[in-house]
Amino acid sequence: MTRLANTNILVLSLPRHDERYTSTTWQISRELALDNNVILVDHPFTFTELLKGFHKPEVRKRILAYFKRPVIEKEGVKVLLPPFVWPVNSLPKGGLYNFFSGLNHQMLARRINRFLKKNDIESLVYVNSFDFYFPSLAKKLVVKPGLNVYHCIDPMVKPFTLRHGPYLEQKAVEQSDMVISTAPALQKKFTDEGIENSFLVPNAANYKLFNKALAIKGAYHKSLSGIEGKVMGYLGNIERRTDFDLLHDALELLSDWHLVMAGPVEAAYVPEQVFDHPRIHFTGSCNHEEAPSVMARFDVAIIPFKCDEVSQGIYPLKLYEYLAAGKPVVSTNFNPEVLDSLSEVVEIGLTPEDFADKVLKAYASDDDEKQKQRALVASKNTWTHRAKQFGALIRSALEKQPKGNVAQRKDQKQPEA
Known part of the structure; x- marks a missing residue:
């Protein structure tokens, strides 16, 4: 498989580059940047977010982009900081929404086009990574993309997203040349809709980072101080997809265990009995680089997602991160198509009783050989x-394009801000 090289790639990303947790988009971008000129544009903050959060570092960074260099470089990726835009999601579908969304498209395109002109970029591949809020941005670029890719990284779940997301995503897909999804169910959705160029590139892990957890003995993250005894742990977003009832009931059966829930919490989804439980610890967010020191404290790592239609489209980053850390993994059967292929390294708990039993089994049978086996699986599933x-x-899609409609760079000149 020949690597793509010497190509301008413009990535519009719904996950921002400076969020505390990493994202599929960022990890793919930083790897592609080893051989290509990758320009990543974050999803913009709105004027409302500006007024409410002007003191926050991530907002102040975007303010400064108006007066100083709007481009920063991080891990080889050129991050083009976007302008602030109008808050439109609360508007109903129709003319008013379309008007302000159109203004947002123009403001974002203006900053990107200024960068493209200044750096003499005459050809590019455009990747919309799940930022369906800007479905028509490619049409407003001064450089016609040699390839337009829609990158679907998650199912839509929350009411905020569902308000406009489904029809905007459909519009983005219709304007793209190909769709790349992170989970089999997502790929199948597009295939069933008649999208022939629908492909699968699953999530993976930063193996080198999370494999460090194997060597951490006692120097755990400060948020875990004071937690004694056996720990089953979860690292990630704590929200709608979490099966809190199963967790609570399983923990009641594991009377000498603690449950660590590490990550940002959407409190509206968490039952009171879970918040108030003396053996459940919400430790808050941590930086991506600190995650191994959290994970190292887990005796068993868990993925307690609800088993529903939405979860079938989830391919969690934490799956291979846990395995890279050598941790025993117990999961609900939220995505059989993914989990069946990992049955040798992931235990499946179907009920609270079964989940508790699998935690005990995974803990009791853990040894150095199994840790190496899990890490080996993760090492074959890296970014x-x-x-x-x-x-x-x-690369394959570009080679099929008519001659002259390609996104190769004319030279190796590095873009300026």
């Missing part, structure tokens, strides 16, 4: 592997 797949799909 390097995924970026190579992603790039190969782009």
Whole structure:
């Protein structure tokens, strides 16, 4: 599989580059940037977010972009900081929404086009990574993309997203040349809708980072101080997809265990009996680089997602991160199509009783050999592997394009801000 190289790639990303947790988009972008000129544009903050959060570092960074260099470089990726835009999600579908959304498209395109002109970029591949709020941005670029890719990284779940997301995503897909999804169910959704160029590139792990957890003995993250005894742990967003009833009932059966829930909490979804439980600890968010020191404290790592239609489209980053750390993993059967292929390294708990039994089994049978086996599985599912797949799909599609409609750079000149 030949790597994609010497190509301008413009990525519009719904997950921002400076969020505390990493994202599929960022990991793919930083790997592609090893051989290509990758320009990543974050999803913009709105004027409302500006007024409410002007004191926050991430907002102040975007303010400064109006007066200083709007481009920063991080891990080889050129991050083009976007302007602030109008808050439109609360508007009903129709003319008013379309008007202000159109203004937002123009403001964002203006900043991108200024960058493209200044750096003499005459060809590019455009990747909309789940930022369906800007479905028509590619049409407003001064450089017509040699390839337009829609990258679907998650199912839509929350009311905020569902208000406009489904029809905007459909519009983005209709304007793209190919769709790349992170989970089999997402890929199948597009295939069932008649999208022939629908491909799968699953999520993976930063193996080198999370494998460090194997060597951490006692120097755990400060948020875990004071927690004694056996720990089953979860690292990630704590929200709608979490099966809190199963967790609570399983913990009642594991009377000498603690449950650590590490990550940002959407309190509206968490039952009171879970918040108030003396053996459940919400430790808050941590930086991505600190995650191994959290995970190292887990005796058993868990993925307690609800088993519903939405969860079938989830391919969690934490799956291979846990395995890279060598941790025993117990999961609900939220996505059989993914989990069946990992039955040798992931235990499945179907009920609270079954989940508790699998936690005990995973803990009792853990040893150095199994830790190495899990890490070996993760080592074959890294972001390097995924970026190579992603790039190969782009390369293949470009080769099928008419001559002259390609996104290769004319030279190796580095863009200026």
